[in-house]
Amino acid sequence: MAEKSRAEEIADHLRREILRGKLLAGAPIKERDNALEMGVSRTPMREAIRILANEGLVILRPARSPVVAKLSxxxxxxxxxxxxxxxxxxxxxxxxxxxxxxxxxxxxxxxxxxxxxxxxxxxxxxxxxxxxxxxxxxxxxxxxxxxxxxxxxxxxxxxxxxxxxxxxxxxxxxxxxxxxxxxxxxxxxxxxxxxxxxxxxxxxxxxxxxxxxxxxxxxxxxxxx
The missing domain is CATH 1.20.120.530 (GntR ligand-binding domain-like)
Structure with missing residues (x-):
């Protein structure tokens, strides 16, 4: 099995934070703050957020921080x-x-x-x-x-x-x-x-x-x- 990319590792971490409820539905995911907290650059953080958006766990918003999705x-x-x-x-x-x-x-x-x-x-x-x-x-x-x-x-x-x-x-x-x-x-x-x-x-x-x-x-x- 191929090694996970840095973005995939970050996505795994954020996904677990969402599942555990540390990141609640509707909560913003601030790219810069999360990157600093995890000690990574903003590029893989941005890619990780896109992965979660493709999964439907995160909603992207133009010119605003993405938020954790809440399904009706x-x-x-x-x-x-x-x-x-x-x-x-x-x-x-x-x-x-x-x-x-x-x-x-x-x-x-x-x-x-x-x-x-x-x-x-x-x-x-x-x-x-x-x-x-x-x-x-x-x-x-x-x-x-x-x-x-x-x-x-x-x-x-x-x-x-x-x-x-x-x-x-x-x-x-x-x-x-x-x-x-x-x-x-x-x-x-x-x-x-x-x-x-x-x-x-x-x-x-x-x-x-x-x-x-x-x-x-x-x-x-x-x-x-």
Missing amino acids: LKEVKDAIDVLSALELLSVRLACEHATDEDLAAIRVAERHIAENFETLEDIERFEADMRFHIAIAGASHNAALAETHMSYLARMWRARFLSANRQRSRDTVVEQHAAIVAGLEARDPDLAQEKLQVHLDRLLLNVREFFEAENDNKEPGTKAG
Whole structure:
């Protein structure tokens, strides 16, 4: 794997700050101040902000500092519908086109989460989960699908991260991931889609409930395991 550029490293840092809530929705990202704070020049900082803007996490504004994006409830629901459809198509195509190496990589991603669930920090666990879903999309060997999936996944990262912290049942997450991989390894698209749908139903419900609560300025409750 190629080394990340300085801009990509900065984008990773800012993305985590957004996910953690240190940079709140609507907050300006001041290019010069952030560059000074991180000890980098403004050029890679500017490139990093463009990366986040392409992901939908940041909104660029002419002659003004960019701001952290805040999706409306309808935008969230619309994106959820599209993302769900993309992931279900990904798993079906992966059953048909994934190489043995692809399936091995997906299994490694699944086992990493299962074996380190309790020791990973919340954001590390979340990023590992995203890599699992990205690996499945990649295994579809449909470049247009994988690119579109990544685009929608990126704009939903904050929603998925915050909502995922409402439901942290290790057994549920591990069992669902393992069931999806089993369907892939059996190259049974109906089984794989069925198991993924169970996973998505729980995940997407959490996202909807979180944003509805946030939209109402209420503190999201904890979902029972």
